[in-house]
Amino acid sequence: MAEGAKDFLNKPFEQAEALNRIYNILDVRLMHNKIRDHNKELEGKVQERTRDIEETRLDVIRRLGRAAEYKDNETGFHVIRMSKYCEQLALKAGMSPEKVSVILNASPMHDVGKIGIPDAVLLKPGKLDADEWEIMKSHSIIGGEILSEGDSDLMRMAQTVALTHHENYDGSGYPNGLAGEEIPVEGRITAICDVFDALLSDRPYKKAWTFDEAVGFMREQSGIKFDPELLELFLGITDKIMEIKERWSDK
Numbered sequence: 001m002a003e004g005a006k007d008f009l010n011k012p013f014e015q016a017e018a019l020n021r022i023y024n025i026l027d028v029r030l031m032h033n034k035i036r037d038h039n040k041e042l043e044g045k046v047q048e049r050t051r052d053i054e055e056t057r058l059d060v061i062r063r064l065g066r067a068a069e070y071k072d073n074e075t076g077f078h079v080i081r082m083s084k085y086c087e088q089l090a091l092k093a094g095m096s097p098e099k100v101s102v103i104l105n106a107s108p109m110h111d112v113g114k115i116g117i118p119d120a121v122l123l124k125p126g127k128l129d130a131d132e133w134e135i136m137k138s139h140s141i142i143g144g145e146i147l148s149e150g151d152s153d154l155m156r157m158a159q160t161v162a163l164t165h166h167e168n169y170d171g172s173g174y175p176n177g178l179a180g181e182e183i184p185v186e187g188r189i190t191a192i193c194d195v196f197d198a199l200l201s202d203r204p205y206k207k208a209w210t211f212d213e214a215v216g217f218m219r220e221q222s223g224i225k226f227d228p229e230l231l232e233l234f235l236g237i238t239d240k241i242m243e244i245k246e247r248w249s250d251k
């Protein structure tokens with residue numbers, strides 16, 4: 001029995017006892033299999049539910065993004081492009097595949113707070129005055145609030161991205177003037193990808209810059225606006241970035 005037998009019989013067998021023992025052992029075995037199958041089934045159901053929840057979260061967050069696009073002047077495929085740049089940069093930076101996929105889905109939310117900015121400011125054709133600029137800057141805080149108290153990695157990262165995508169590496173950004181590694185890495189990644197795509201895009205107030213002009217500006221801002229290490233990584237994958245840019249061109 002120490003070697004794993006469940007039971008034994010002494011010879012000579014007594015027929016009734018032998019049969020009883022065999023029935024009992026089979027009974028235990030069948031019960032065991034039943035429990036195992038039941039557990040497997042439950043596990044499958046839990047996985048299915050988890051997938052449903054993930055999909056619902058994604059769906060909700062995408063719809064929120066679409067709602068924001070109705071107000072924002074940064075329409076077109078900007079959010080798709082910048083989120084795909086974020087994915088590439090996060091991969092390059094060695095993030096886990098799970099985290100990479102979260103940043104891909106969370107980064108399109110970076111400007112969701114613009115929902116809360118009055119049209120007179122958001123859509124003003126000319127330059128903003130100081131007060132208007134303060135209102136405009138509050139989109140980061142509003143976005144953080146809209147996305148606050150989420151109970152998933154996706155929602156938490158979306159909140160972080162909304163709140164920190166205008167922080168600068170040297171501490172001169174907003175809303176909290178965080179510097180260096182105080183800025184969560186997803187915020188530093190988003191800042192690079194968001195600005196780069198904005199530079200290469202036509203906006204009501206400016207024409208699209210050329211690739212060289214954009215790269216020149218990014219380099220100038222290394223250590224000022226942008227995390228120098230992440231920026232180097234980003235500038236090392238511009239082939240991929242430009243492929244995405246072409247693939248999701250607004251034209």
Ligand SMILES: [Fe+2]
Nearest residue numbers: 110111165166
């Ligand atoms: Fe923004």
Ligand SMILES: [Fe+2]
Nearest residue numbers: 074110111194
């Ligand atoms: Fe943006």
